[in-house]
Amino acid sequence: MQADRSLAGTPTEVSGAPAVTMTGITKLFTGVKALDDVSLTLLPGRVHALMGENGAGKSTLIKILAGVYRPDAGQISITGKLADLRSPRDALRQGIKVVFQEIALIPEFTVAENIFLEGYPTDRLGSIRWDRIRADAAALFARIGFDVNPDDKVGNLPVSKQQMVEIARALAHEARVVVMDEPTSSLTPAEVAKLFDVIRRLTALGMAVVYVSHKLDEIFEIADTVTVLRDGRHISTKPVSEHTHETLITDMIGRRIDNLFPRARGAAGEQVILDVEELSTEKLKGISFKARAGEVLGFFGLMGAGRTELAKAIVGFDPITTGRITIGGQLLQPHDTRTGKALGIGLLTEDRKSEGLMLDLSVTHNMSLASLERFSKSGFVSEPSEKSAVQAFVDRFRVKTPGLTRQIKFLSGGNQQKVLLARWLMRGLKVIVVDEPTRGIDVGAKSEIFALIDELASDGLAVILMTSEMPELLGLSDRIAVLAEGRLTAIMDRADATQEKILDAAIA
Amino acid sequence: MTELSRSAPQVSPKLGWLTSQTQLVLLVTLFALCLLISLAAPQFYSVDNIIAILRQSSLVLIVAVGMTMLLIAAEVDLSVGASLAFAGVVAMDVTNKTSSVTLGVMAGILFGGGVGLINGLIVTKLRINSLIATIAMMMMLQGSVYLYSREAVQNKHLQPLFTWLSTGYVGPLPLPVVVTAVLFAIGYVVLRHTTLGRYVYAVGANEKAARLSGIRPARIKMLVFIVTGLLTGLVGVILCSLMNAGQPTAGRGFELTVVAAVILGGTSLTGGRGTLLGTLLGVLILKVIDNGIIILRWDQDLQMVIPGFIIVIASYLDLLRKKSNAS
Amino acid sequence: WAQNMPKKIGYVTNYATHEWYQNVIKGMQDRAAQLGIEFEVRDANLDVAKEVAAAEDFMSQGVDVLIVTPVNEEGVVPLVRRAKEDGIPMVLEGNPVKGMTTMVAICDYDTGYHAGVAAGQYAKDHLGGAAKVMNVGLPLLSATVLRSNGFMDGLKTIIPDATMVHDLDGGGNPDRALEVSSAALAQNADINIIYGINDSSSQGGLQAWKAAGKSQDNLLVVGTGGEGLGFINMMDNEPSYQIEAAMFPEKVGFTAIDAAVKLFNKEEVPPHIVSPTSPMVGKDSWKQFYDLADNKRTIKWDAVNALVPADKCMKTAADL
């Protein structure tokens, strides 16, 4: 069985000869030098971490290795031979498999078909063997330990499951090098552990792995070597054992971060701003909670527990079946984001690409979308005041962009996220719901976003934080609510909360 | 990533009225055409001819203003040709019956608006793809105009005001041209400088994101459909005045001309991108070609062939420009 | 009645929503009702493929006689053959088709020719003998080309140096005709006769003239067809609209039904049954053939039936 072979093949290259060497790679985009003379050597059997701030050039380097972009200068050799990777097909032929940062699956296809997109098993006459595809996919998931149904349509799956499908796909066929660009940004610790298990098995067989993540703990757990990029330049390559959190962060952002979670807790006021009563949707069952001005209410839940559903329901995006949502004492018209916005609630979505970004539009237009009234008189937008407000946020959040009129699709993921957060903060809200706010965001920006969340709460907003990151949850929340299968199973004060208690409630 | 690797950066809007070089390409094309035609046929620059071109262009441009907004909002309306014929029939009939030009004109415009409203409802409430919905609407209008009147409705009222609508002058300019200029200017300002315009772009660029940001995409789309409908009704009235009859057979293929002009002007079919200046140039280019072929006494079949080439070549040049900008 | 009546006649028309065909159909309906024949119409809507399909449907439905106005005369050749094989008699309207038994049609060339003669006379009397023609034509159909040719030939019999200054394709539609005419008028200041191959075309040409702000004093407009109300309105209100080459669609329909009945009875019929046409000259000339009441026109059968059609056309599509 194909899937078996890929995860349990015979050890081939255990020698020290590099699987891939990239030397002197330079890549220019309009106005940006994304990579400047970067070199990278991948050894078989090793996990090589690639670190750097948002926009440092990690994904660009990976895409060059994947044949997506062609470098403006530099060479790539694979097992000692010079390789000309003109298209992803060439890279795949060379045994380079990539889990891309943005989900790269066909939404209309089933999970199983997506896994075999690169090569369908066929019978002698060339007909696709659907039975094998399904069976092999199921077997593959079983081996990795991911719980995904091969028959589900990918487009119906939450991001987290899609990410698992992506990972499984990279492992479905034999590979020389597996590259993972932030594969775990949507995964829970349990799944991350399973992934690491697999990575260890693969490296034991001599596969080279490139691993990109903004989660430092993961790097220290899985990587052998770390290369740090900053502003497209190579900063350092060292064994992970020579790094500490501090040295790594310093390499990445060129300065130290003293306190990742700056929350000065306990100042929450008494005034209830958001009151959710007996809220039910197709998925959620009778959820009630209150959020007060000045508090961060964290929501935890296992994947698919219903956090995103809850978030979308309380801002008026999704329809609800029963329940009342009151914001600042006023009833929210369900399934209507406009009254939601008027009452002062906003959502930073977890699905940036399909629900957040207007890819073709500029940074300015993306950022000011929700607060245009602020810059307009009787319907006319005052561009100077809009521009200065946008510029202020760009400066404050250190959004890396060559200009405000740059189309947002050319920004790195982390910078895009900052713009979207600014979209809401620009407006001034009573309640902000942030769903996985730090997904794909570098430590530097993360600490900024945490500081911002803290600041928002201090300013008297209620912050509803949906996150899968336990440290984030514990570090930021004043109270912690737990969802399990659409029900609210616990709400506790931060002081009473422990990881165990939270997980217990999440499994309940 | 999908979008990252294929498309191009936006040129700074600081360039002012030449928002991007797409329009530069078109402008050069337009000038070149005018130059070439006038070299071969000096009558091209006669006042009569220029007015003829402007009058024809204005008919297309009025509807194209709405169509541009529709395409930016990622929708399309192919029923405009049929609706325009029907609106003319209604306008003439009502004027005949009431002897009131005002009522007739209002009836025609409102008829168009009504069609736009129904199109909008079908698209936003039933969520039917607008291409198919408006093809269906086109069929229904072409059929039902004969349920309304089996014959072309002739001018029985003989109100000079009605004729003035299409042939009157304001100063040196024909009334339709003045009306078009005003509507175009309003459309331009709305699209570029108002919140509404921003919302139209936002809805076309990413409907979900727009909704999450407190915009009601359905309303924006409804509005744009209705505006397009009203403009179509207005053109129906003007054309009816120009033909001096409400002709049910008018407007065949008009929708294609409008869409071709808008596309030629650089408006994206996938929504979120486009400008009215481009549309203006697109309309003028197509109409100058149409006119030039007659002035040059070329085979009129070239009136199909040449625009066909121009559309393809112009979008190719546009693509080349984007590529060279992107790397 | 000496004849057996067919139970049902099916008519596949070219473009049911055009006024010309509306009135052809009206003539057929009236005649069929008189004779107690069931009558059905299908519209090809200018689509040849649809025309063939509609005729097939009629055949499978079991009509006794088929009448067809070809969208294109070549395109229905196999249809004629299949009707023959099925033993269904078929009358063509408007255009001859290879293999057909009979056709009811006006003579397009002759119609244009006689209108041309009348126009020449008018030009001599009122336009100082000059004849610079803008032809708002339709090259798409042989019938309409014949009309334009006939018009020019007729005109030249009176004014030998008459010229066609601009030959346009007006699509047979008023809006298109108007558009192309405005360009042509802008180019040629000396045009003084507008000929339209149908009333929509002449109307488009005339309206373009008016839109250019020109006076109608030295202009002659000639329309063709007498299809609907448009020409009556123009003759009443436009000083330049002096000649209409009337083709009496009602009569064509009437004749076609009669021909169908004859075919059904296996009577001898000529290959071309000519339906009469006549130029109408001068403001009130239409009243000779039509009554107008309540926005409805009614044909004066006596006047039309008194017209003697030619035995044979001067020129046909074969001469093109």
Added chain:
Amino acid sequence: MPQSLEARVDRVAPIPRLAAMFRRNETVLLLVLVALLVFFTIGSPTFMTTRNITNVLGQASIAMIAAVGLGMLVIAGEIDVSIGSLVGAVALPLVVIMNATGSLELGIISALVFALAIGAVNGYLSAYLGINSLIVTLGSMFVIRGGIYIYTGQKAIPDDLALESFYQIGNGRLLGMIPYPALVALAVFAVFSYMMGHRRFGRQLYAVGGDAEVARLAGYNVRQSKFIAFVLCSLFAGVSGILLSSRLGSAVHVSGLGFEFQVVAAVVLGGVSLAGGIGSLGGVALGVLILAFLSNGLGMLNLATEWQQVITGLIIIGAVGLDELRRRRG
């Protein structure tokens, strides 16, 4: 973990093939079609006769063949609105060569080569140069139609030799019963329906239409796939054009006018998304049949043309709306 692996594999049910062929959307369309058939059978005694049904199948097959091609192209995320002009245009090489050589085969070959060439040009401009396909084919629609008019001087070109074989391909019937075009349509539909569901070729088109960049990342040659889809679409339109030309016994310069609208309507009615990646040829076939039976049946009921148009429009909106409703519920 081995046990649980085996357990999982065992639990995987065999793929429901029939269900896969007639996926959700097709059932809605099938119901609409059946409802129409029942309605017309009640309404007109001559509707449900072998003669009439085979007639309609013959008529529908011209649109069906082109719709299969266009359906695949739309699934691959592109569109071709020049097929109407092409249907008219292929008749020129067909009839001209046939008249010159007396050989139907040579005529057909040149017609197909012509169609291939047009498809290749559309495909090259769109897939390789990256110009939006609606624009490209809108352009070629005008250019081809104008070209036909110029070449023919706006006259039809008759089949001078009156070849019997030429007459037969479009008008003949197998065993005097099933029109040959219907057989061609059935064959084309069966083969490509299978290709779309069970061959790499077809899945590639779905993938490319679903998300071209993802497909590229998965190692597909996106441009080539799209190019092939363009060529096939033109080729099938060419076949439609040949059969239509036989039904018309000539190369008619106005044939195929508006055909693209008809076919696009059928394809969309059949549930193929214009955004690409979604739909099936089964749906497309049903879309074509619905429109064909609608046109035939409404005629049989002796409804005036204007009502026919109104009702057809309403049914298109109704059927697409119903499907949309199903999609939202499901």
